[in-house]
Amino acid sequence: MQNEYRTMLSEVFLDVLMRFAFMFGEKCPKDKMPLENPSFYHARVEFYGDRQGTVGIMASDDLCIEMSANVLGTDIEDKNSVEDAVDTLEELSNVVCGQFLTSAFGNEVIFNLIPPSVSIADSKEWSELLYNDESLAFMVEDSPALLYLKME
């Protein structure tokens, strides 16, 4: 069942990415994913209701900045770009989580989402999540991203 949920989450992520940020991504074998990057952002959204858990996205800072510029129609060189990138990743994770819960459990069940949080992750944290069985790997227009679901 967890695998079924992960497949749904993966589909929701790619769909939301396209509709929210106008970006295309695809699943990528983990051994083809880069291990090094100056920094990553890690967004998490916790949910509770019939089930409780966390949806998380870890993405390279370049990807977050590009995504934010796409959504806001700004230039990636803008002075607010890092701040905007964090905010956009938070909102992406929030929308992915909400859409996933409806896909997985239907639209009769009420879930509560705790507003997302974002932290900076280093290459060590990235590698740990990359090789964790719960994570899914993607390349989004040449930039790496990881997605995971933890659910009780």
Added chain:
Amino acid sequence: MLYNILIVDDSRTTRTVISKTLKLAGVPINQLYEAENGKVALDILDKSWVDLVLADINMPEMDGVEMIDHMSRDGLLKTIPVVIVSTEGSQTRIEEMRSKGVRAYVRKPFTPELIKNIVKDILGEKDAK
């Protein structure tokens, strides 16, 4: 007629996208207010007249449900149309919101056209009154 519109969302990205959508859609705007949660929104509503509220549900400090509860208990605030713009997909929650007077519901991710059409419909009704 020019309108005062309040956008309530903890995501600055979403507030900016909605704000740009309204401006590009040619909605006649006098003042656009922004609030990052329901508490800040109620403070703005306490001080300024607003013609339309676009609000998220999941926000820190005070969420959209609590904000709408406050508005529905106030004789003046309950007359302001509210549109929910949220990732929330529960039909049960949407019905609950509608029973408290919410006029429309937009699910994230939204298209600018959807926001534009709903806002123009609601403001058009206000003009007709």
